[in-house]
Amino acid sequence: MKILDIKTMRGPNYWSSYWHNLIVVKIDIKKLENFPTNKINGFPQRLEALMPSLFSHRCSEKHEGGFFERVREGTWMAHVIEHITLELQWLAGMECGFGRTRSADEKGVYYIAFSYEIVDAGYYAIDAAIRIAEHLVANQPYDISADIQELKTIKSRRALGVSTQAIIEEARNRSIPVRRMNRDSLIVLGQGKRQKRIQASMTCSTSALGVDTACDKEETKRLLERAYIPVPAGRVVSTEEELIPALKALSFPLVIKPIDGNQGKGITTNIKNKEQALAALATALTFSKDAIVEQFISGTDYRLLVVNYKLVSAAQRTPAMVIGDGFSAIKDLIEQANNDPRRGDGHEKVLTKIKVDHVTAGILAERGFTLDTVLPIGEILFLKDTANLSTGGTSTDVTDIVHPDNVFMAERIARLVNLDICGIDIVAKDIRQPIQADNGAVIEVNACPGLRMHLSPAKGLPRNVAEPIVEMLYPRGSESRIPLVAVTGTNGKTTTTRLTAHIAKTAGHTVGFTTTDGIYIDGKAICYGDCTGEQSTETVLTEPLVDFAVLECARGGIIRSGLGFDHCDISIITNVTADHLGLDDINTLEDMARVKKVVADSTFRDGYSILNAEDDLVYEMGDDLECNIALFALDPRNERVKRHCARGGLAAVIEKDQITICKGEWKIRICRIADVPLSFSGASECMIRNILPAVLVGIIRNFRIEDIRKALFSFVPSPEMTPGRMNIFSFRNFDVMIDYAHNPGGFAELKKFLDKMQRPKVGIITAPGDRRDEDIQQVGSLAAQIFDEIIIRHDEDLRGRTAENISELLLKGIRSIYPETPVRIVPREKDALRDAMIHAQPGAIIVTLTEAVREAIDFVSRAKAKEEAEMIEV
Numbered sequence: 001m002k003i004l005d006i007k008t009m010r011g012p013n014y015w016s017s018y019w020h021n022l023i024v025v026k027i028d029i030k031k032l033e034n035f036p037t038n039k040i041n042g043f044p045q046r047l048e049a050l051m052p053s054l055f056s057h058r059c060s061e062k063h064e065g066g067f068f069e070r071v072r073e074g075t076w077m078a079h080v081i082e083h084i085t086l087e088l089q090w091l092a093g094m095e096c097g098f099g100r101t102r103s104a105d106e107k108g109v110y111y112i113a114f115s116y117e118i119v120d121a122g123y124y125a126i127d128a129a130i131r132i133a134e135h136l137v138a139n140q141p142y143d144i145s146a147d148i149q150e151l152k153t154i155k156s157r158r159a160l161g162v163s164t165q166a167i168i169e170e171a172r173n174r175s176i177p178v179r180r181m182n183r184d185s186l187i188v189l190g191q192g193k194r195q196k197r198i199q200a201s202m203t204c205s206t207s208a209l210g211v212d213t214a215c216d217k218e219e220t221k222r223l224l225e226r227a228y229i230p231v232p233a234g235r236v237v238s239t240e241e242e243l244i245p246a247l248k249a250l251s252f253p254l255v256i257k258p259i260d261g262n263q264g265k266g267i268t269t270n271i272k273n274k275e276q277a278l279a280a281l282a283t284a285l286t287f288s289k290d291a292i293v294e295q296f297i298s299g300t301d302y303r304l305l306v307v308n309y310k311l312v313s314a315a316q317r318t319p320a321m322v323i324g325d326g327f328s329a330i331k332d333l334i335e336q337a338n339n340d341p342r343r344g345d346g347h348e349k350v351l352t353k354i355k356v357d358h359v360t361a362g363i364l365a366e367r368g369f370t371l372d373t374v375l376p377i378g379e380i381l382f383l384k385d386t387a388n389l390s391t392g393g394t395s396t397d398v399t400d401i402v403h404p405d406n407v408f409m410a411e412r413i414a415r416l417v418n419l420d421i422c423g424i425d426i427v428a429k430d431i432r433q434p435i436q437a438d439n440g441a442v443i444e445v446n447a448c449p450g451l452r453m454h455l456s457p458a459k460g461l462p463r464n465v466a467e468p469i470v471e472m473l474y475p476r477g478s479e480s481r482i483p484l485v486a487v488t489g490t491n492g493k494t495t496t497t498r499l500t501a502h503i504a505k506t507a508g509h510t511v512g513f514t515t516t517d518g519i520y521i522d523g524k525a526i527c528y529g530d531c532t533g534e535q536s537t538e539t540v541l542t543e544p545l546v547d548f549a550v551l552e553c554a555r556g557g558i559i560r561s562g563l564g565f566d567h568c569d570i571s572i573i574t575n576v577t578a579d580h581l582g583l584d585d586i587n588t589l590e591d592m593a594r595v596k597k598v599v600a601d602s603t604f605r606d607g608y609s610i611l612n613a614e615d616d617l618v619y620e621m622g623d624d625l626e627c628n629i630a631l632f633a634l635d636p637r638n639e640r641v642k643r644h645c646a647r648g649g650l651a652a653v654i655e656k657d658q659i660t661i662c663k664g665e666w667k668i669r670i671c672r673i674a675d676v677p678l679s680f681s682g683a684s685e686c687m688i689r690n691i692l693p694a695v696l697v698g699i700i701r702n703f704r705i706e707d708i709r710k711a712l713f714s715f716v717p718s719p720e721m722t723p724g725r726m727n728i729f730s731f732r733n734f735d736v737m738i739d740y741a742h743n744p745g746g747f748a749e750l751k752k753f754l755d756k757m758q759r760p761k762v763g764i765i766t767a768p769g770d771r772r773d774e775d776i777q778q779v780g781s782l783a784a785q786i787f788d789e790i791i792i793r794h795d796e797d798l799r800g801r802t803a804e805n806i807s808e809l810l811l812k813g814i815r816s817i818y819p820e821t822p823v824r825i826v827p828r829e830k831d832a833l834r835d836a837m838i839h840a841q842p843g844a845i846i847v848t849l850t851e852a853v854r855e856a857i858d859f860v861s862r863a864k865a866k867e868e869a870e871m872i873e874v
Contacts, residue, residue: 760844
């Protein structure tokens with residue numbers, strides 16, 4: 001078996017509008033196409049023996065064991081691989097519950113779509129699933145445990161920590177968009193101007209000065225001491241020579257710790273003599289250039305969590321420990337503790353596994369124990385000096401018993417240090433009593449505190465401490481999203497996107513938009529090229545300037561990676577016509593409509609999907625949409641529009657030569673269509689169809705009519721505003737038009753426009769090599785119906801064909817319509833343009849149909865500038 005292609009979806013996609021994180025694999029199962037599972041001797045039994053947990057997979061049978069029934073009855077290997085892939089991820093602790101397998105056009109080739117939590121794990125799982133299937137088919141033994149362990153390793157390396165994940169889940173519960181920005185824990189919540197960033201429990205509003213203060217433990221102590229908050233007496237040292245006078249000034253027992261340490265690293269507590277102090281200093285200095293020597297405070301270890309300067313949780317922390325049972329060795333007791341499913345490596349779970357390190361070894365030696373010592377029944381052995389969860393400690397929630405004076409003190413400390421989120425470590429005899437110098441002290445103040453001990457304490461009430469963090473970032477009633485308009489269709493989507501963005505900008509918004517020719521932020525191009533995929537969407541939605549987004553969603557981006565956003569406020573579907581058919585197993589107009597409908601399906605329930613009422617496939621999309629629907633059509637007598645408006649619906653039409661908005665029985669006149677420059681004085685029907693949905697966006701967003709009208713009058717078709725869309729350059733004896741028309745729908749609209757011109761027409765054409773033979777021939781036949789003279793050129797990338805083959809197919813199409821049409825072949829586009837301009841008849845219009853829009857514009861602009869310069873000289 002062989003993987004032919006693999007894609008990663010991020011957002012609503014062709015396979016699912018609900019499951020946004022999918023991996024889609026195209027796989028050739030080769031000769032196994034002739035051998036369903038019931039035809040492979042012993043395969044069902046071997047699969048059940050190797051992966052008995054697959055019994056939980058219901059499959060289409062809708063009950064447990066359903067998948068095994070399918071395997072015994074006979075199913076194809078791609079389907080089996082789908083289920084193995086999902087189960088491998090589940091067994092490694094990743095909850096991936098969606099899978100779908102569909103046959104492709106080629107025999108033996110299938111698409112497998114499956115959900116993932118971590119992309120790297122998903123990629124590994126599909127490879128492992130194929131290996132497992134091949135071994136089962138061949139009746140060869142297979143060690144599945146190695147794959148599960150590798151997946152667990154990937155998860156521990158790539159998964160977000162418990163604190164970050166809790167904040168993300170809380171944000172999603174409030175419908176706040178979440179986007180992971182790197183392989184670590186940098187997360188963007190919200191969109192555009194309304195975004196907030198977090199990294200673990202540090203937010204974009206956390207004071208950098210506060211973090212620096214908290215990281216300098218000595219500076220923090222001085223700050224608190226001056227505020228009459230009890231802290232242990234201590235000194236800063238960096239050498240053994242400096243340690244000796246500190247030991248004389250302070251009395252044992254002592255604590256020595258790095259001045260800027262964290263997570264309990266390098267800390268030694270309860271130091272009782274000089275020798276222990278020297279060893280502790282050496283340990284501390286491995287983590288920091290300076291160390292703090294301070295008085296050891298006896299009592300219970302507490303962590304107080306303050307968010308937005310309010311105490312939200314308190315936990316009593318207990319160091320990693322074991323309790324004797326009278327027969328188990330200490331090492332066995334540690335292993336039993338680590339078998340708790342709540343314990344994992346690092347911060348992956350709510351508790352951390354206990355590791356035997358030099359601290360543990362020192363404690364055992366001091367007690368005269370070894371790892372083989374058997375503890376008496378009930379004897380408690382603490383294995384660490386500190387109670388940090390990161391070293392295997394546990395916590396007990398004590399929020400409800402914290403004395404009010406201690407609450408006040410904790411909130412004071414947060415303001416003194418200037419930390420909106422902080423963890424305050426206190427050692428005290430009893431948190432129910434006010435902390436004073438004789439019964440406790442503040443040991444540390446921590447920036448970016450861990451949340452695990454509060455979210456899931458070993459004892460006591462779990463506290464949703466992620467909620468106040470999200471509430472601090474987004475108080476109830478505040479917005480996390482910016483208005484998002486998504487535009488798709490076969491033709492017209494780029495112009496519609498640009499006009500919509502222009503209307504929003506005129507209404508006062510800072511707009512970010514994406515198109516097939518670039519990404520634009522507040523009117524400035526920041527990237528040129530086809531920018532209609534998930535990465536371009538991310539660029540706009542994470543741009544802090546942007547408060548309104550308009551995103552062009554092309555077929556390729558939807559199929560390649562999904563939409564890149566979860567929901568839009570308004571979707572626009574311009575039309576569905578033949579284009580790119582035969583690619584990615586999208587073979588019919590109905591297939592193409594399903595691709596485009598992904599955008600409509602992503603619309604919020606209270607949003608609007610704007611549909612072309614003149615296009616059957618587009619109009620039918622409204623049948624099962626859950627959002628509001630608005631329609632547009634050129635003809636106000638369109639029966640679909642009339643029925644829609646009779647039900648109180650919203651629509652845009654051209655009535656009495658004016659752009660007219662219909663709201664039920666009410667009508668709003670915007671302006672005469674002939675006065676809108678983009679309509680080419682009302683002569684271009686395709687441009688009018690681009691104008692109507694853009695105007696509807698303005699109406700839906702409650703823009704002022706004056707602003708909509710102003711935007712329509714100021715949006716002039718030109719290389720600057722509509723590059724490659726009917727850009728006409730007037731020369732002395734001829735005109736040159738640069739246009740992006742590249743499919744039957746585009747050619748049909750171009751023909752309507754040019755047919756109104758009684759002048760010689762020269763077309764410069766080509767066809768991409770990845771199109772079907774009949775598609776390339778059709779380009780030739782359509783061109784023959786438009787142009788009096790044709791020049792065939794070639795793209796630099798022939799996409800798998802030869803130039804000769806493309807020319808031959810285009811010629812065949814041309815000759816099938818008008819055998820006598822003059823045709824010549826000029827391979828390079830610039831040479832073809834130059835040739836056409838040299839030989840142009842007086843009054844001719846030369847039309848170059850190009851994907852390299854900017855290069856064509858630059859060439860023609862230079863030629864026009866040269867002609868104007870020559871005219872001035874004459």
